[in-house]
Amino acid sequence: MHRYEVLIIGSGLAGMTLALHLADTKKVALVTKCELSDGSSNWAQGGIAAVLDNHDSIESHIQDTLVAGAGITDPQTTRFIVENAKSAIDWLIELGVPFTRDEQHETGFHLTREGGHSHRRIIHAADATGEAVVSTLASKVRAHPNIQLLEHRIAIDLITARKLGQQENRCLGAYVFDKSTDKVETMVADHVVLATGGAGKVYLYTTNPDIATGDGIAMGWRAGCRVANMEFIQFHPTCLYHPHAKSFLITEAVRGEGGILRLPDGTRFMPDHDSRAELAPRDIVARAIDFEMKKHGVDCVYLDISYKPAKFITEHFPNIYQRCLELGIDITREPIPVVPAAHYTCGGLVTDLQGRTDLANLYAIGEVAYTGLHGANRLASNSLLECMVLGRAAAAEILASQPAATCAVPEWDESRVTDPDEEIVISHNWDELRRFMWDYVGIVRTNKRLERAQHRIKLLTDEIDDYYSNFRVGNDLIELRNLVQTADLIVRCAQARHESRGLHFSRDYPTPVEPSGPTILTPEL
Known part of the structure; x- marks a missing residue:
């Protein structure tokens, strides 16, 4: 049993930003599936969008974001993030991120332009911005005495009060599988934050690293959180x-x-x-x-x-x-x-502008979350920006809140399960899922394709649930369980949208329908 003030699951830009803003006053545990810098943030090439010179404006950046979002971007969220963009960039510069210089420019930095932007406003470090930002923050994280880094661990599920029989539901912690020891650890915390990234590996072809398996989205859904806009998968x-x-x-x-x-x-x-x-x-x-x-x-x-x-x-x-x-x-x-190739998950767990989910004491930031910023399509280089602005906002909310009273949490129980008899079930189902999601729920969709995908997801879900109930967990099983859950949410959201908008294109509903809004799913507990 491990107890922390703040448990952050995920170590990309969102997780590290939050950890560094908390660590001067809180004891923080940072859980990551592989090494500290192995997440999607490290792979980002382009840069970070922000209004940094006098030729650009806040209103222009907001308008570009709203246009890219195809009519269902949240204006309040967009304004909040865009207005806080420059201070986020200034923070990175203070930390020593080596952005590409341009002494002829009024900012002293080279700004590039990307699709959907009306101005040059992308600050970058050559064509490896994510690596430059992540490596700078990672050195600060490793050096901070209040941040306990827990590498090679994957969260299995959130621990909630409702699961323990209490009426008032809240998040108490998480069960975490240690890949180096094959043991499950029980981690209890005053505040739990999901910063696990997206779900690109649900598709056969993706720009994402292998660890992008929708873990936080699936765990949050199982714990009782709403999800939104999962049909909007951005294909780079x-x-x-x-x-x-x-x-x-x-x-x-x-x-x-x-x-x-x-x-x-x-x-x-x-x-x-x-x-x-x-x-x-x-x-x-x-x-x-x-x-x-x-x-x-x-x-x-x-x-x-x-x-x-x-x-x-x-x-x-x-x-x-x-x-x-x-x-x-x-x-x-x-x-x-x-x-x-599948690139970015525009939907996720529904949060407010402080990163709070529907479940008390549980936060979600970064690609795992739905804030309303991306609407039906993410504007290029707004994602790293969202990680930083919401990471800082969630930190302020956590620092201002009082921890709830602790309660007894049971250890992980594997007394009624055995070692898996064969692993082929997992590898076969993994391949089947990613192939039919690519074929049936890809760039162009139809009702028939979605029905076929849903049918196969149901068969896989039953098989995986049976496997999960009878055998000890391992990394591959945990990821596959989360991928299938995430795939189900993508299909259900796609079936609920009877129009084509942004990243969701249906041959059966080829035109937009007005008025429109986000697709929100609520779990049945």
């Missing part, structure tokens, strides 16, 4: 297409700096789909690529920035240049083969 238009390149993203900034999308024969096609061409929002670009690939029967399209000077390319995109070169692609001389 440009993931490197190569047999030896796993989940390697080609940042949107390549298009922002002039990259052109072409068919294999060199034909440019984006102007035929949208007047903004390559700078259209991600949902439009991803659907256009999907359409052209299906129309012409090709495996990929090509992103071409080779017409720019070689020095420009290697200075702006050094990591992309080097990685492609390792695979035999010289992007200063030839185009980059790309395909869309």
